[in-house]
Amino acid sequence: MLLGIDVGGTFTDAVIIDGTQVVKWAKRRSTKDNLLVSIEEVLRDVTTDIDVQCIERVTLSTTVVTNTIVEGKEDDVDLYIVTGPGMNVDHLFPVVPIFLSGYTDHRGMVVESYKMANLVEAMPKKRAHKAAVSVKFGNRNPLEELRIGNALAEHYSQVSCGSMLSGALNFPRRTVSAYFNSAVASVLEMFKVVVVGALQAMGIEAPLYILKADGGSLPIKLALEKPVETIFTGPAATVLGLYASHRMEKGHIVALDIGGTTTDISLWVDGQPLMMRDGVYIRQYPSAVRSFAVTSIGIGGESVVRYVDGVIQVGPERVGPSMALGGDEPTLGDALIVLGHAHYGSYEQAVAGMKKLNPTMSVEVLAKEVVQVALATIRKGIEDVVDLENKKAIYVVDDIVQERRFVVERILLVGGSAYSLATFIEEALHVPVVVPPSAAVTNAIGAAVAKQTIEITLRVDTKRRLLVVPELGLEERGCSLRRIEEVEAKAHQLLRDAALTAGLGSDEETINVETIGVEDFPVIEGWQSKERIMTVRAQLQVGVTHYVES
Amino acid sequence: MWNRKIDNPTLGLVFFPAFDWSISPTHPERQERLLYTRDQIVEEGLLDLPNIREYNPMVASWDVIEGVHVGAPDLQSWVTDAHRVSAGGAIAAADAVLKGEVDRAFALVRPPGHHAMRMVHGIRGFCTINIEAVMAHHMRKEYGVKRIAIVDTDVHHGDGTQDVFYHDPDTLFISFHQDGRTLYPGTGFMDEFGGPQAIGSNINIPLPPNTGDEGLLKVMRELVIPILEDFQPEIVINSAGQDNHFTDPLANMKVTAKGYAQIVDLLQADIAVLEGGYAVQDALPYVNTGIILSMAGLDYSRVMEPNYEPIQQPTNVTQYIDELIEKWKEQWQQRHAMAADILVGAGERWKQEYSVYYDESGIHEHRIETVRLYPDTVGWHSVESESSGGPYGSQRVYAMFIPWQANTRTREEAFEELHRIQQEGRCQRYVIVDPLGEGQIVTVL
Numbered sequence: 003m004l005l006g007i008d009v010g011g012t013f014t015d016a017v018i019i020d021g022t023q024v025v026k027w028a029k030r031r032s033t034k035d036n037l038l039v040s041i042e043e044v045l046r047d048v049t050t051d052i053d054v055q056c057i058e059r060v061t062l063s064t065t066v067v068t069n070t071i072v073e074g075k076e077d078d079v080d081l082y083i084v085t086g087p088g089m090n091v092d093h094l095f096p097v098v099p100i101f102l103s104g105y106t107d108h109r110g111m112v113v114e115s116y117k118m119a120n121l122v123e124a125m126p127k128k129r130a131h132k133a134a135v136s137v138k139f140g141n142r143n144p145l146e147e148l149r150i151g152n153a154l155a156e157h158y159s160q161v162s163c164g165s166m167l168s169g170a171l172n173f174p175r176r177t178v179s180a181y182f183n184s185a186v187a188s189v190l191e192m193f194k195v196v197v198v199g200a201l202q203a204m205g206i207e208a209p210l211y212i213l214k215a216d217g218g219s220l221p222i223k224l225a226l227e228k229p230v231e232t233i234f235t236g237p238a239a240t241v242l243g244l245y246a247s248h249r250m251e252k253g254h255i256v257a258l259d260i261g262g263t264t265t266d267i268s269l270w271v272d273g274q275p276l277m278m279r280d281g282v283y284i285r286q287y288p289s290a291v292r293s294f295a296v297t298s299i300g301i302g303g304e305s306v307v308r309y310v311d312g313v314i315q316v317g318p319e320r321v322g323p324s325m326a327l328g329g330d331e332p333t334l335g336d337a338l339i340v341l342g343h344a345h346y347g348s349y350e351q352a353v354a355g356m357k358k359l360n361p362t363m364s365v366e367v368l369a370k371e372v373v374q375v376a377l378a379t380i381r382k383g384i385e386d387v388v389d390l391e392n393k394k395a396i397y398v399v400d401d402i403v404q405e406r407r408f409v410v411e412r413i414l415l416v417g418g419s420a421y422s423l424a425t426f427i428e429e430a431l432h433v434p435v436v437v438p439p440s441a442a443v444t445n446a447i448g449a450a451v452a453k454q455t456i457e458i459t460l461r462v463d464t465k466r467r468l469l470v471v472p473e474l475g476l477e478e479r480g481c482s483l484r485r486i487e488e489v490e491a492k493a494h495q496l497l498r499d500a501a502l503t504a505g506l507g508s509d510e511e512t513i514n515v516e517t518i519g520v521e522d523f524p525v526i527e528g529w530q531s532k533e534r535i536m537t538v539r540a541q542l543q544v545g546v547t548h549y550v551e552s
Numbered sequence: 553m554w555n556r557k558i559d560n561p562t563l564g565l566v567f568f569p570a571f572d573w574s575i576s577p578t579h580p581e582r583q584e585r586l587l588y589t590r591d592q593i594v595e596e597g598l599l600d601l602p603n604i605r606e607y608n609p610m611v612a613s614w615d616v617i618e619g620v621h622v623g624a625p626d627l628q629s630w631v632t633d634a635h636r637v638s639a640g641g642a643i644a645a646a647d648a649v650l651k652g653e654v655d656r657a658f659a660l661v662r663p664p665g666h667h668a669m670r671m672v673h674g675i676r677g678f679c680t681i682n683i684e685a686v687m688a689h690h691m692r693k694e695y696g697v698k699r700i701a702i703v704d705t706d707v708h709h710g711d712g713t714q715d716v717f718y719h720d721p722d723t724l725f726i727s728f729h730q731d732g733r734t735l736y737p738g739t740g741f742m743d744e745f746g747g748p749q750a751i752g753s754n755i756n757i758p759l760p761p762n763t764g765d766e767g768l769l770k771v772m773r774e775l776v777i778p779i780l781e782d783f784q785p786e787i788v789i790n791s792a793g794q795d796n797h798f799t800d801p802l803a804n805m806k807v808t809a810k811g812y813a814q815i816v817d818l819l820q821a822d823i824a825v826l827e828g829g830y831a832v833q834d835a836l837p838y839v840n841t842g843i844i845l846s847m848a849g850l851d852y853s854r855v856m857e858p859n860y861e862p863i864q865q866p867t868n869v870t871q872y873i874d875e876l877i878e879k880w881k882e883q884w885q886q887r888h889a890m891a892a893d894i895l896v897g898a899g900e901r902w903k904q905e906y907s908v909y910y911d912e913s914g915i916h917e918h919r920i921e922t923v924r925l926y927p928d929t930v931g932w933h934s935v936e937s938e939s940s941g942g943p944y945g946s947q948r949v950y951a952m953f954i955p956w957q958a959n960t961r962t963r964e965e966a967f968e969e970l971h972r973i974q975q976e977g978r979c980q981r982y983v984i985v986d987p988l989g990e991g992q993i994v995t996v997l
Contacts, residue, residue, distance in 0.1 A: 087838075087856035089596045089845060105858060108591040108837060113858045139595055174597035280600070288600045395599075396608050397590070398572040399634045403611065523584040524577060532578075535587075 005057045006450025009064040014040040015446040016048040022551050027443045041200045054206045063213040063239035063449040066193045067186050067232050076185035078130040084137040094174050110142030121153050134180035136164030138173040144472045160184050165472035168290035169459025175290040182284050183230035190229040215293035217242050217544045218455025237296035241268050241275045242448030246550040247438050253411040260417040262304040263320040267297045267387050299383035303335040303419035307372050316376040325355035332359045337372035344422035377430040451548050454506040457541040460493040465533035486522040486536050493538040514543040554788045563848040564648035564657035566641040568609045573634040580830040581678040592837035609641030618992035619689040622983045623672045624947035630672050635680050638663050642687035642825045650695045656847050658824045666791050666827045669715035673939040674913025684791050684825050685716040692956050701785035706793020706827040707803040709740025719747035719933045724783045728757035748894045748902045752887030760872050761804035764865035765811030767873045772818045774877050790821035794829030794839040802830050806863045813842030813852040915942040930955040932966040950979040954986040
């Protein structure tokens with residue numbers, strides 16, 4: 003059996019899954035000031051009549067790290083960077099960085115090495131407890147970064163290196179990742195202690211995993227080395243929950259999770275959720291943290307309805323429950339109740355809500371108008387997300403001649419208001435809408451069945467006979483690989499080994515490796531010598547271990 | 553529109569490296585030409601900056617290409633998808649600016665185009681179609697833009713762009729380049745000053761080898777900018793070749809990445825389009841970073857090549873350039889008198905004969921060019937073109953180019969002339985190009 007726990011801002015959910023069946027689920031309001039209380043409650047509920055010895059794996063998803071960042075309560079971090087010449091990055095990061103001299107070029111050659119003797123001199127007078135280091139083109143050769151990182155480790159309790167968090171190009175993003183990685187480490191550590199305590203109290207001894215933003219899960223020990231990857235696990239859990247429902251068929255599907263406050267939009271192509279192009283934004287800072295492409299818009303069942311400058315506005319705030327449920331202001335939900343599309347709470351109070359909004363209009367006409375306004379926002383949200391997807395950069399002729407655009411073929415609706423809005427959305431967008439039998443604990447299910455993933459970027463420069471895998475801190479000289487097929491095979495092998503070492507699977511059979519990017523370029527020097535630069539990005543397949551029937 | 557000093561400008565960037573296209577595997581115009589530039593741009597995080605917006609190219613339509621070029625045997629024989637996407641990249645950049653979505657745009661695309669002339673019998677200097685000319689035609693057709701200036705900062709003379717606009721008084725073409733006596737294509741001298749009805753709209757500034765930042769910046773300040781101010785363009789396009797760089801393998805100039813960024817800063821072009829530049833590792837990543845930062849109004853003072861060492865421009869070069877600037881100022885002052893002179897006794901028709909060589913395709917073309925002169929309006933020009941040596945054998949094409957400024961009278965007379973020539977029956981194909989009218993019409997005999 004698998005245990006999934008989702009610690010959200012409003013609710014803490016838990017679910018126990020046996021094979022393809024949800025055997026038990028529980029939901030409690032999160033106790034914000036002491037999460038332990040709600041976690042213990044929900045664990046007690048969900049394990050009633052369950053033999054906890056049969057739980058093989060526990061996976062967590064949580065907004066704890068996200069909330070810390072949103073509220074700006076992360077730890078102070080000293081940020082060391084080696085930029086060499088290029089763009090001015092003085093004001094690009096959450097803190098003023100400490101510049102170290104040196105330069106690594108795009109081929110990964112250290113043009114100028116940092117003189118480590120100067121390091122202590124460069125440190126700020128009032129040091130933070132944690133540090134991060136990032137080198138431009140450090141992903142092409144992590145040597146400088148590791149050298150500086152090791153030296154800093156003597157002065158700080160934790161040092162994060164940018165290229166260990168991402169092997170992809172984009173120095174500012176790797177730098178932001180490294181900064182936040184150090185900044186949220188203690189939050190995740192504290193959270194782990196709370197959860198482990200609660201699990202032990204219940205006698206649950208199964209290994210603990212935590213969900214990452216890209217939908218993979220990591221053993222908690224590894225996650226503590228890369229805490230930044232556990233931000234935004236909430237939307238990731240939702241996407242995996244949808245995945246587990248096995249409703250994502252061939253073609254281009256938009257999934258809408260319409261909750262109380264927001265609607266989360268995700269795009270799916272042939273059963274696979276799309277990922278963010280380069281990584282998520284952490285506050286206003288673009289990072290290298292991989293994530294599903296999930297966009298939230300401010301429309302939900304309890305979005306408040308008001309007149310603003312004589313025009314009806316729905317959301318983006320939620321001020322309280324619908325009037326039908328005893329709230330003070332009318333909501334989208336009240337309008338849906340008036341129209342007979344939702345059936346909960348007090349119909350009379352819902353009508354009163356519409357009257358309160360505008361006493362001179364027929365309540366039905368007004369309610370219809372309210373729904374139309376909400377639909378316009380949802381439609382715009384979908385269009386923006388699809389436009390963004392279709393604006394993805396195209397770098398080869400073939401891709402532009404064979405246009406591959408996302409065209410919405412179907413919409414999948416889940417969440418509290420899914421049923422009541424389905425027909426409206428179908429009419430407004432002229433696209434077939436499907437509402438699966440929804441589970442109230444999609445997130446917890448998603449967490450429970452998440453596969454474990456890691457990703458590596460392997461780069462071979464045949465001229466320099468150099469092989470680099472920044473995420474593994476690997477730099478191998480005298481490499482003899484010459485063909486892209488060999489490089490790809492090598493990447494798969496290294497990833498399998500890394501997965502086995504990390505305990506992500508028991509044998510080669512259970513580890514599914516996939517290639518997510520290949521570049522193979524001839525390099526002509528002196529017009530004749532034919533060398534190659536080859537890059538293969540590979541990951542353990544994201545997805546779910548089981549499809550779950552709700 | 554041009555020469556606005558914009559605070560915090562927004563920049564549209566069309567980046568299309570055509571990673572799957574090359575002339576041949578070891579040709580300078582090969583797959584990885586923009587690979588290191590991509591590396592640098594992405595690694596610097598330029599695409600994440602809030603005032604830089606990335607655009608995808610589109611596939612340029614045959615219609616828009618046919619508004620500029622005439623092919624032999626036809627355009628389809630020479631123009632590949634890659635060329636259409638590269639031109640489409642320039643068009644996407646123009647659309648972004650003219651729709652007001654961004655203040656400026658840079659089309660970082662390949663293959664290049666500034667050696668491509670009106671007639672396309674093959675590939676010249678790595679170019680097949682002239683992407684700036686196709687873009688300019690698009691701007692006139694879709695947005696009604698009239699006065700356009702193109703400033704070519706490639707080290708080679710932009711002979712293709714010169715050819716396309718040589719008879720258009722409303723398109724100013726300025727090219728500074730390494731002197732044609734020392735570099736391909738061997739043209740681009742002061743006396744190529746525009747056709748008889750467009751004197752002063754074609755400016756060539758041939759510079760000696762070893763010209764550095766100092767020399768180019770002086771030419772920009774003392775010649776290019778004042779000439780642009782006199783011309784008063786609505787739009788300025790920078791044909792942004794990068795082979796004046798001190799590491800370029802095909803030329804002999806000494807300009808740095810920061811020098812290029814300063815030139816771009818002085819020029820304040822609305823749209824830049826990449827042309828040549830073949831030091832793919834040592835120059836392009838840094839020059840392009842410099843140009844992007846400069847166009848986006850950002851600090852480029854820290855952009856520097858890893859192997860940079862201060863370069864002193866030789867004194868004889870400085871002296872030569874100073875004298876050239878003086879000579880040019882004089883010629884520019886006399887442009888109106890020169891324009892009047894050439895029309896004295898010229899009658900209604902002006903004719904010239906010359907040859908063109910297509911170095912990539914080994915094709916020789918011979919042309920007889922005729923211009924119809926009017927005292928008060930821009931007239932047609934025609935090219936009777938004969939080529940040999942190419943894969944399609946000997947080609948004989950007559951092309952009639954109606955100016956975009958044409959009125960009913962000049963347009964009718966162009967059609968009459970075409971019919972008259974057709975009766976003579978010397979050619980295999982007769983083509984009329986009516987850019988803002990009926991497009992391209994081909995008659996095959």
